[in-house]
Amino acid sequence: MTGGPRATVPDSPAQVMTDLLGVQRRRFAALDPRLPEAPAPPPGDIIVVGTPPHRVAGVVTHHSWPAGSGPLLWSAAQVSELHPVIGGAGHGPLHTLVDAWRGHLLPDVLRDHDSAATVIWPSRDVVATRVFLDRGLMPLAVLAVRPCGPFPEPEPDPSLVVRPAGPDDLEVCVRLALEELAYSSQVGGSLMRPDAEGVKRTMIRDRLGRGEPTWLAERHGNAVGMIECGHADAAPGAWLANLLPGGVWGYVNCASVTPSERGSGVGTHLVATAVASLESSRRGVRGTYLYYNPPNPISSVFWPRAGYSPLWTLWEVRPAAGLR
Template sequence: MPAPVIGRHAAPESPVDVLTDLLAVQRRRLAALDPRLPEAAAPPPGDIVVVGKPPHRVAGVVTHHTWPAGSGPLLWSATQVSELHPVIGAAGHAPLHALVEAWRGRMLPVVLAEPDSAATITWPSRDVVATRVFLDHGLVPLAVLAVRPPGPYPVPPPDPDLVVRRAGPDDLEGCVRLALEELAYSSQVGGSLLRPDAEALKRATIRDRLGRGEPTWVAERGGRLVGMVECGQAESAPGSWLASLVPPGGWGYVNCASVTSAERGSGVGQRLVAAALPELEAGFRGRQDLAVRGTYLYYNPPNPLSSVFWPRAGYAPLWTLWEVRPARALR
């Protein structure tokens, strides 16, 4: 047996090595937790945080983003955003608590000083161990990404006075009115923000969508638009931002649904969804290289309308977006 070497020690693991090891465990855990999830993605580049020692060691990456004035995302996002991307392996409550506490110490001073700021985490909805930790630190589930597998949507009873059709450029003003009404409502109950330039931002976005012919349906009664659903189609391919959220394949998505207040509960939303979903799914059929996965959307759990409507339509939470505003309110 060779004599021991005195004074030599194994090189300490680098933070990147720790992330890699924990990510392998995390992939197995999340796959067992919810088979609808894609393979857990590596976190984006950022400030690596490692907390604790094996077997209770966890890690994460802290990233920072600033949205400039006039950006469309400012209608649902704070200006300064600190985001934690946990890589916790199979850790339980205590190590995750320690990671969230360490995150606050890594936030940039500009984030902590800015009232228009947020601390955010996106995490699988079925992980109730993490749910308990996030709630304890003051984070709120302001949005969920929900998915619906492909399949028929129940067709509501006919309404002879209601016309549901694809929107065109001539519908711009009616669509802007509906979008602003929805924004005003959701800003009271969810993560949306009613900024001073909201009307200009909405008008520009909807004008571009209609001009490009992106799938948008409107409901019309008596010559007046009373509902709208803005949709799109996307492919989840390796390396794309969508691949970290949903399995690979073709996805339809519902960007925003709006029904004027006088028509809520009358079936307008159901008829819009019944018109949109089959076309969104049909757009990928016939392609041998692409599986049709279904549709996805975001809705706000605190919203008493959307939190009921979308689950009834067959959408189930996949990811929860946890947030606290301002960021310095993180406990």
């Protein structure tokens, strides 16, 4: 006696993710050799759409920032993030995944003006770029990297002095940080919230108290620029290992030049000093990284000239209901 045809057991969502992730890792390696191995997505709501060979998947996560927290100066209060696992898929399947993502947005998020839908993706993947633009997402920030090496020598400026900042420089550092925030809030993802001054003062006081590298540029004794920086380890299991190859990296957290001095070379002197210090003060530093805003007409020119090139792009739409 023979049985009838056996029913096909569909792959579990976890198995689909595993299979697609293997292909995605090859895709990333071919796109940009500077990328680390494509990471597995974090825990969240798993989405699987389509059928082979057009099946794709993703994980949707949601987080909220409480009032008064530092990230609210560059982030919406409620954020829905898509972590695509699309293997080698093209435009059509990725469009379908974004459709499914919008269906997973929480009602509270859709009603909240202080919300965002975001996705971080390799900057060189132009297939994804076309899809994200079509769906209303904007490239509000890029993570850019620079390998270790000589920095372009700035023009000599005898009237300019660059020195380390200390706790006594708190107020001038807060002023310069707020000037940068006021400008970047017009041309990128930063937000000038009502409590920005208090939040910045606490963050900078803590940085200076811990002795984290902060440099001031002074002209004739007046502070005209500031740069905050430090080191981070892309060790296995660390969040940075999802974005950068393993090892120690220098990072530039904030660079600010007072409005009257922009274009005078202050920024170049600050960055040259900071990069040289970051690369020489720790052994085995692989390079430096930072975030800048592509819509910013100053940053989008200054940082590439300094040798930084985009690795990851943060795509975002605010409010989240604007996701098409």
